[in-house]
Amino acid sequence: MKSVAVIGASLAGLYAARALRSQGFDGRLVIVGDECHRPYDRPPLSKGFLTGATTDQGQLALADAEEIAELDAEWLLGTRATGLDTGGRTVLLDGGRSLTTDGVVLATGATPRRLPGPMPAGAHTLRTLDDAQALRAELSSPPVRVVVIGGGFIGAEVASSCAALGHDVTVVEAAPLPLVPQLGHTMAEICSTLHANHGVTLLTETGVARLHSGGTGNRVTGVELSDGRVLPAEVVVTGIGVRPNTDWLANSPLPLDDGVLCDAGCVTPLPAVVAVGDVARVNGVRAEHWTSATEQAAVAARNLLAGSTVATHRGLPYFWSDQYGVRLQFAGRRLPTDTPRILEGSPDDHSFLACYERDGRTTAVLALNRPRPFLRLRRELADQAFAA
Secondary structure: OOEEEEEOOOHHHHHHHHHHHHOOOOOEEEEEEOOOOOOEOOHHHHOHHHHOOOOOHHHHEOOOHHHHHHHOOEEEEOOOEEEEOOOOOEEEEHHHOEEEOOEEEEOOOEEEOOOOOOOOEOEEEOOOHHHHHHHHHHHOOOOOEEEEEOOOHHHHHHHHHHHHOOOEEEEEOOOOOOOHHHHOHHHHHHHHHHHHHOOOEEEOOOOEEEEEEEOHHHEEEEEEEOOOOEEEOOEEEEOOOEEEOOHHHOOOOOOEOOOEEEOOOOEOOOOOEEEOHHHEEEOOEOOOOHHHHHHHHHHHHHHHHHOOOOOOOOOOOEEEEEEOOEEEEEEEOOOOOOEEEEEEEEHHHOEEEEEEEEOOEEEEEEEEOOHHHHHHHHHHHHHHHHHO
């Protein structure tokens, strides 16, 4: 293999490029990214960067100048991929350009889901550095009324940051409780109290009908709920999940179903094409987490260079979230029927370690502000998974 194109210049794409080089690939390496920025870390965007604790954009960089130079890659930033030919070796780019290569790594990530209708000024989603810069500029003003639509991780982190800045914050969640799919009802109920404990209003079991706007600049003025209530708002942030960036692959031969379908080694039906990160549905699962993207990259690179699936991704699912001064960590594979049990600490203090059990066996672990014991149990779970 003499040339590889990595389509996507964020976390998964960068780690795939690094893996290719570390595994001996010395050919032409091209990295295509639709943003104008080199790879940066997204998790701080809803936390430290939003509050101003992270002041310099350079602090977000995933690679310094020396590491970028060592990759010896051609960077095509501000360039959008628009298609993939039937053989999977030619990537079509905007402006009528194309890129022919021996192998392709798909790492185009995901994009935020949006509410139907127009987005007036003052209404935001948060996914990219540009999104975060625009939202931070609005939050640097005197206190305003902020409505966050969606109580998942991004929504909770944004609400936490806005509250820390002194804004009046309301979170609107369609489900009975936020984070039930990830944590189950009992633990989700405990975590949901973080909002009220920090002066944030949480409205559950209600949807959003539309945004109200008007006045100079047609700015957002309120959020109309499905029950007819209108919440006044000067700033609205929508965090209702993401969808994988696969639209550009619609006319390709690749199978698509909530992501690019791959085997357990991140390999698509086209052996010269692999997929990693948020865009990849690996062995039936699409994981939108930092650790999954980095672990998949090494496996995908190995299989791409081998020309077949010689390695599989067997990482233990893991994610974390920082909200209201609390670090929430979760690892494992929980089923809705698994039973949670507190091992140490107290939910009342929002500092505890819990496990989920099934037939006397631990299947997952959750911690709030208990990083050391969590790490120990996470390692034990991983050892069990690899031994199985």
